[in-house]
Amino acid sequence: MGPLPITSLTIRQFLRGKSLVVVAGIFGFTVLFALIRYLPGSDTSLRNIREVMGEGIFLGIFTATLLPLGTLILATAAFGDEIEDRTLQYLTLKPISRTRIVLEKFIAVLLITIPIAWIMLLLSYAVQCWGHFGDTDDMIVPMLAGTLIGVIGFGSLFMLISMLIQRALLVGIFYVFVWETTLSRFLSGIRSISIRHYSQSLFVRMLDDRRISISGPSAEMTVWITIAGLLIACMALSVWRLRSMNLE
């Protein structure tokens, strides 16, 4: 079982289920969008390739919809499946702190979600920027960093939601499409309290390309502090919830 037995157990839970395939499929949509470049009549100039990868795929599709959706599935499954299957008591009836249970579960979410997201993103980058790697490789690290921030933010929030309500997946989907995808895109007040904004802010700040930007990006430090605060708050609430939860 190793030094993190609950993380190992949760990863095995993820690997055996269909959710992993679904998540890979969701993140894999970016590759399909990248393939558009190869349709007849497409603009294959370097400028357009960079803009499609940065604005179209990463900012427009990936961070706004696909990243929260994919993270939602695994983050809600981490505790949700155990609550539904009534197996959580095998973990809670042990002399280990509730904080450790929550942290190990969250680590499992990160260890599975981040590699899948990164692989699919790099795959779409390879497809989109094929032949122009030398002129576009400055986008890679900002994209990976933005993804990391997104997974941490969405993962901690959705894991907490799954411990508070039964239909976490439905609520999460509603949140993703209504809040993150729609409202935060058009209402500036909401933008600063959406995780998408911080994920995108880190990307555009690190990339520092005037042609690829968002409205009013937050500073890098603000991004890290905000996401760290969100993470701590969600973890603390999850631990509290686990302590007070009645396990039928």
Added chain:
Amino acid sequence: MPMLKRKPKTAPDEISSGPETAQVAPHTPGLSGNESATILFEGVSKWYGDVVAVSDVSFGIGTGVTGLLGPNGAGKSTSLKIMAGLLAASAGNVTIAGEPARGRPYAYRNLGLVAETELIYPFLTGREFVQLNATLQKVPNRNEAVQRAIDLVEMESAADRRVGGYSKGMRQRIKVAGALVHDPGIILMDEPLNGTDPVQRAQLIRLIRELGAMGKTVVVSSHVLVEVERFAQDILVIVNGKLAAAGDFRAIRDKIDSHDHSIRLRVSDPRLFASALIQMPSVSSVHIDKQNRVIAETSDVRTFYRAVPRAAQQHNVRLFEIQAADESLQSVFSYLVER
């Protein structure tokens, strides 16, 4: 947790039963006079909205095997979950080894629960499941402890197969191994014999008795009266969320036996056998139901059970089935509550 000495068994006239008997026996129901409780329920209630699952229940449980008896839906599982700290009581206090049961994870070093849930991580092998329990319990000499627990439930031959392919009885036994791997002093088992075949059942019953004899506090819930008789000397009877009776099994059984029982028999010649049964002194009435089964009322069920095969032989009637008509035992339990 300090190990308590085995308690002297309660004499039949010391039976405590519900609120009425509490006046007769001023001590905590379930405990003999000077015995201290490993598990203590004090005025415990649990309700879900308007539904009361457990209602103002008080009892104590010492070392040895205690049967938690009651019909399905009586509140046994809820009581066990409250004991284990999985559920918060709506009212009252629950202590295990003198400390609140809930919100103290370190208390689980000395507690093992065989839960009612059938589900175990199906992708783990039986051995991995027991190893997981041992790891989370921080058991020293883990491999030895895991092997010992697997041997205890006689699961060695299937230990390296995935739990998802186990029969219900095998899942029950591997759950028991998982609950015992850290050698706890307090063991709670929720219907552990469910789904087991007769051989598995005999093994588990022997194990439960051995655990009790070792001085551990073992609480086993069941809705089958004759099952509890095989492993528990002390029982707590819970009906409709209330404590109906507590004390020595034999004394309570005698009380139950003196109540009229309805026994259903399926025989080759119902009319002939009905007329034979009504001749028995222990039988107060006999009738034949719509499915052509003989229903006999008796106030001496043990004599009745002994006499039936002889009567069938004498009258050359084939006996296919004999069982309590009140399978849930609800009427017997109700008798305990209402008397």
